[in-house]
Amino acid sequence: MSVTVYVPIDASALSLGAEAVAKAIATEATRRGCDVRIVRNGSRGMYWLEPLVEVETADGRVAYGPVQAADVPSLFDADFLHAGQHALALGPTESIPYLKRQQRLTFARVGIVDPRSLDDYRAHGGYRGLAKALRMGCIDIVQAVLDAGLRGRGGAAFPAGIKWKTCLDAPAEQKYIVCNADEGDSGTFSDRMIMEGDPFVLIEGMTIAGLAVAATRGYIYLRVEYPHAQRALLAAIAAAEAAGFLGDSVCGSGKAFHLEVRMAGGAYICGEETSLLESLEGKRGQVRFKPPLPAIEGLFGKPTVINNVVTLASVPIILDQGAGYYRDYGTGKSRGTLPIQLAGNLKRTGLVELAFGATLRELIDDFGGGTASGRPLRAVQVGGPLGAYIPPSRLDTPIDYEAFAAIGGMLGHGGVVVFDDTVDMAAQARYAMEFCAIESCGKCTPCRIGSTRGVEVIDRMLAGSANERERNEVLLRDLCQTMIDGSLCALGGMAPFPVLSALDHFHEDFAGAADQAAH
Amino acid sequence: MKRAIDITVLPEIPENIRTAVLEVTTRLKAMPGALLPVLHGVQGALGYVPADAVPLIARELNLSRADVHGVVSFYHFFRQQPAGRHLIYLCRAESCQAMGAVTLEKHIRGRLAIDFHQTTADGAYTLEPVYCLGNCACSPAMMIDGDLKGRMTPERFDAWLDAEAT
Ligand SMILES: Cc1cc2nc3c(=O)[nH]c(=O)nc-3n(C[C@H](O)[C@H](O)[C@H](O)COP(=O)(O)O)c2cc1C
Ligand code: SF4
Ligand code: FES
Numbered sequence: 001m002s003v004t005v006y007v008p009i010d011a012s013a014l015s016l017g018a019e020a021v022a023k024a025i026a027t028e029a030t031r032r033g034c035d036v037r038i039v040r041n042g043s044r045g046m047y048w049l050e051p052l053v054e055v056e057t058a059d060g061r062v063a064y065g066p067v068q069a070a071d072v073p074s075l076f077d078a079d080f081l082h083a084g085q086h087a088l089a090l091g092p093t094e095s096i097p098y099l100k101r102q103q104r105l106t107f108a109r110v111g112i113v114d115p116r117s118l119d120d121y122r123a124h125g126g127y128r129g130l131a132k133a134l135r136m137g138c139i140d141i142v143q144a145v146l147d148a149g150l151r152g153r154g155g156a157a158f159p160a161g162i163k164w165k166t167c168l169d170a171p172a173e174q175k176y177i178v179c180n181a182d183e184g185d186s187g188t189f190s191d192r193m194i195m196e197g198d199p200f201v202l203i204e205g206m207t208i209a210g211l212a213v214a215a216t217r218g219y220i221y222l223r224v225e226y227p228h229a230q231r232a233l234l235a236a237i238a239a240a241e242a243a244g245f246l247g248d249s250v251c252g253s254g255k256a257f258h259l260e261v262r263m264a265g266g267a268y269i270c271g272e273e274t275s276l277l278e279s280l281e282g283k284r285g286q287v288r289f290k291p292p293l294p295a296i297e298g299l300f301g302k303p304t305v306i307n308n309v310v311t312l313a314s315v316p317i318i319l320d321q322g323a324g325y326y327r328d329y330g331t332g333k334s335r336g337t338l339p340i341q342l343a344g345n346l347k348r349t350g351l352v353e354l355a356f357g358a359t360l361r362e363l364i365d366d367f368g369g370g371t372a373s374g375r376p377l378r379a380v381q382v383g384g385p386l387g388a389y390i391p392p393s394r395l396d397t398p399i400d401y402e403a404f405a406a407i408g409g410m411l412g413h414g415g416v417v418v419f420d421d422t423v424d425m426a427a428q429a430r431y432a433m434e435f436c437a438i439e440s441c442g443k444c445t446p447c448r449i450g451s452t453r454g455v456e457v458i459d460r461m462l463a464g465s466a467n468e469r470e471r472n473e474v475l476l477r478d479l480c481q482t483m484i485d486g487s488l489c490a491l492g493g494m495a496p497f498p499v500l501s502a503l504d505h506f507h508e509d510f511a512g513a514a515d516q517a518a519h
Numbered sequence: 520m521k522r523a524i525d526i527t528v529l530p531e532i533p534e535n536i537r538t539a540v541l542e543v544t545t546r547l548k549a550m551p552g553a554l555l556p557v558l559h560g561v562q563g564a565l566g567y568v569p570a571d572a573v574p575l576i577a578r579e580l581n582l583s584r585a586d587v588h589g590v591v592s593f594y595h596f597f598r599q600q601p602a603g604r605h606l607i608y609l610c611r612a613e614s615c616q617a618m619g620a621v622t623l624e625k626h627i628r629g630r631l632a633i634d635f636h637q638t639t640a641d642g643a644y645t646l647e648p649v650y651c652l653g654n655c656a657c658s659p660a661m662m663i664d665g666d667l668k669g670r671m672t673p674e675r676f677d678a679w680l681d682a683e684a685t
């Protein structure tokens with residue numbers, strides 16, 4: 001009987017050699033006359049163990065990792081096809097503590113199923129949410145999303161149900177669902193993992209959104225840095241179309257839903273929803289004034305629901321298991337689970353899906369295992385390039401939208417980037433300003449000009465004497481306040497957060513070259 | 520309705536560029552908001568979006584030349600000059616910085632003797648900065664000719680370069 005072996009096709013696993021491993025296993029199996037079926041799954045999100053090879057046994061899947069092509073002959077020698085002992089053996093995959101302690105709802109199938117197989121998706125509970133939605137009225141679907149307490153996972157954390165309701169109530173002959181797959185923040189990769197590891201869940205979520213607001217057309221706006229995700233989505237869309245889950249009559253319901261992938265152009269600002277819409281319309285990605293809200297006047301001037309990948313991918317389970325099931329995870333006004341991405345200088349980087357409420361320290365120490373370099377942790381940036389730098393004294397902050405806002409931070413897309421004590425926080429502050437200057441869409445002055453002046457002021461601070469430094473710090477703080485108060489969108493309005501947090505918590509790093517020479 | 524293609528009002532365009540652009544625009548211009556897909560198509564075919572192509576794209580999509588130029592120059596991904604034979608995207612974002620991207624960047628610039636946005640004299644390598652490849656769990660990251668590479672080090676980069684050169 002053939003043995004099923006899983007070798008991830010996830011972009012990060014490939015970046016560590018998964019393709020060569022899959023080939024080596026196929027070659028070695030042929031050479032030894034073993035009957036092996038290789039499935040290319042997504043990643044389990046334990047990236048320090050990638051490429052993670054799994055073998056299907058009578059007692060479930062067992063894991064080996066990190067496997068390089070050169071390890072493959074010895075794995076066969078050790079009879080890994082029957083869970084044999086080997087230096088890289090990790091035991092049953094589900095028992096690995098990192099995975100075992102998670103609460104995977106949105107990521108329930110990622111790393112488990114074959115992302116190209118619609119049958120596999122359905123065998124693992126896929127399309128049950130859509131089946132329920134097809135029996136419900138628009139308003140009931142919207143109500144379920146409202147009751148679940150699902151808030152946008154792309155950054156702004158706006159309640160998805162309210163956005164959907166606004167769009168539903170806007171009369172129009174054509175409406176759109178747009179998926180924001182621009183995933184621009186450093187330290188984030190959960191959208192990518194969904195699209196590569198379980199693309200059908202996103203397609204199902206978008207289809208349900210289409211039914212909910214009576215939109216017949218959807219677009220996935222995908223960042224150009226994700227060619228692997230593009231391939232996975234195109235294959236999945238084709239399979240869903242062929243099986244009647246997309247098209248003129250979704251599952252024979254008479255209701256149409258068509259889906260298209262559009263590639264972005266590598267501009268960070270196009271993650272902002274209105275500039276994304278401009279880009280989809282074929283224009284420069286410049287931010288639009290609000291109102292009107294996109295839900296009322298969005299893509300091509302029509303009512304449009306625009307949601308992040310993880311937001312939309314969380315919808316099927318809400319419909320399938322019920323709003324209460326999802327809402328019962330979480331804390332306060334942060335309901336459900338958040339896929340947190342551990343990145344930067346950590347031993348065990350990867351994806352951790354948990355109900356809201358765990359602390360940053362639990363994530364970094366218990367899951368992340370401390371710094372990869374073994375040196376002391378010095379700063380953590382949560383929420384991408386516009387997120388504040390958090391000092392070690394604040395690591396007990398729970399992962400919840402309100403708690404983060406209370407310390408002047410934001411959860412954003414759930415990316416956690418850890419730095420050890422070799423980091424130069426003045427350089428990080430300068431980088432944040434420079435990033436804003438490079439990525440500014442140019443529409444408003446505080447952001448377009450302010451960020452360039454900001455870089456210059458930081459340079460003067462670092463070059464000058466103590467006297468100069470104080471004068472320029474006053475100037476820099478003033479400039480930051482102008483950007484916060486006067487910018488049209490969060491790029492200019494939040495770029496000051498990493499800068500100010502670096503000044504507040506890591507002031508010693510701003511002692512300029514001239515001061516140091518004087519000591 | 521098919522309309523006869525009249526290029527007499529356009530400046531001289533090298534034949535290969537004209538053929539490539541028309542192939543792409545004919546295929547895609549009916550799409551709503553077709554400009555980005557068209558630019559991707561042209562860059563896919565030619566490796567860049569030549570200045571010569573702009574008037575033709577504009578005419579085919581019923582846009583002004585300024586519209587098209589404005590879009591080409593807004594997005595980091597679209598090139599106005601051809602790249603070298605190998606296109607190297609190096610991640611400069613925070614997670615990669617936390618794992619030594621700055622040192623790696625210095626090494627690569629030194630080794631290839633070029634800065635960002637430049638191509639080596641022999642036309643072999645072009646170096647571009649990128650803000651995050653979504654490979655932050657395996658920082659520092661780079662992408663070479665569409666191949667993603669994780670946990671890069673100066674040594675691993677040199678090994679790749681030496682293997683390419685032989
Ligand atoms: C500068 C900027 C960049 C953004 N980048 C992204 C992004 O890459 N992905 C994303 O989903 N949302 C991003 N957002 C948030 C979107 O504007 C918007 O809130 C989101 O797409 C709405 O979807 P959600 O409610 O499901 O989160 C960004 C916002 C700003 C201001
Ligand atoms: S803050 Fe910056 S990115 Fe946002 S609208 Fe103004 S110029 Fe554009
Ligand atoms: S920060 Fe470099 S890949 Fe994300």
